[in-house]
Amino acid sequence: MAPGGGSAVGELYRDIVRIARNFMGPAAEDYVRRRIRIVQQGDAPERITGDRIERLAAGIDMTAKVYMGPFKAAVFRDAILGLRERYPPERGDGGAGPTD
């Protein structure tokens, strides 16, 4: 695995889906794809990179409360944020972009 940008493409996506399954069950992949699409402005969800993680977490924090309790939603968000250690943002990328 190559942390950071392009070489980790697809791998980060799979990790996000794996975490999401613990909170959303069979709806995890659909949910994640929707959230990533919004974060990446329509780009393929599998191509998500480490610099998008914080935005994705912020979106999860807001929307997951609809499907689960606030405590679990917070745990879900923190679990996604925890991926930053493994997939650090690329230099110069502030992660700017639209949010929900």
Place this chain on the structure above:
Amino acid sequence: MAAPTGAVRRRRRWPRLSRWIHTWRAKLLLLLLGFAIVPLMAQALWDYLATRRAFETSTLEAMEGLAHAKAQALEQLTSDRKTQVERIAGLLTPRVRALATAADVGAIPRSRAPGELPVLRDAEALPTSGPAAPSQSDEAEPKGYSAPPEPLLQLREALALLLWDQRQFEELLVIDPRGRVVASTHKEHEGHDAEALAYFRGGLGVTYVQPVFLSPLTHRLTLVIATPIRDPERGVQGVLAARLNLESLFQVVTETTGLGETGETVVARRDGDRVVFVAPTRFDPGAALQRSLRVGDPRGRPIEEAIAGRSGRARAHDYRRRDVLAAWEQVPSLDWGLMVKIDRSEALRPAVDAGLRALALAIPLVLGVFAVSWLASRALVQPLVELRAAADRISRGDLDVALDIRSRDEVGELTDSFDRMVAAIRFFREHTRAEDEEPVE
């Protein structure tokens, strides 16, 4: 319609109980109570029974020791009295010889016509205050004597002095070989015929102990020891009979040291088909010769065993029909059976008291265990109850359920799965609805 069965009727009568008893909470509660209380109770019961057995055994051992000690004491007392009587007979031999010699030369009439003689039993009006100090002046002479010869006076004086000195006897009598009372510390008995009496006949050969009997005139119990008066030159010169003071004998029997509040000693002898009590008991002071049991009566079994020469100890029923712990032994010299006993309830009272104290401690303990079990079963089952309620709401279409179960055990894992399921259902429902509402292109 068919009548409802018993089980159905019970279910109808106690529907809530029936429902409750099949819940996990009831099962857990019963399980916890079972594990906590049943071993505790079993252990307590085992200890209680062991303590009772220990008390019973130790009491029987104590009774056995007391029975042996008392039988030995009675045996020793009788042996001492027999020795005393034999010694007195030895001391009296020269005086009896002198009296016989005087009779040979005609100073004393040798015998009286048999028809004129009263029997000794008729003259048992013994003074109840015991023997008086010897005195020459107030002596009343027996019938048939015009004046007391010197040897008779000396014999009487010797008897009186010995009786005064001993205090163990109530009367001393010298009976000649033909059965005539020639001298007595109670002069009214002199001249009476004792030939037919058992102690005279028995005492001619060896030292003889007459069983206890009740004087019909004085209403006092008495026991006679008779021994031959032997002259080395002239053979048996008569019989010395001593009426024993039974006080010390009865003192051994009625002593209650070590017998608590209900213990007592029973002594009895066999008389035909009856077992007759020969001494007072603690709870029946008038038992001597007045109370008896039929031979073969279960209440008399221990004492019968003792009379037959067998010793032992056991739980039994006494003459008062009480459940007792008893030990028994024979007193061979008196041909008595001796039984020492104590009420079983008293012997086991310390064990029962200890059991009650343990129970008093156990009740709050059991209540505490019950309360803890109740709370524990509730804590274990409550998440399941919440999950069931949540599933129930979802099944009715209400997805707005929030479970607040934070547990790391299997129930926590089940709750997580449930939460995932709910989240997925919510997600799919929301987006399916959204897609349905989108206009078809």
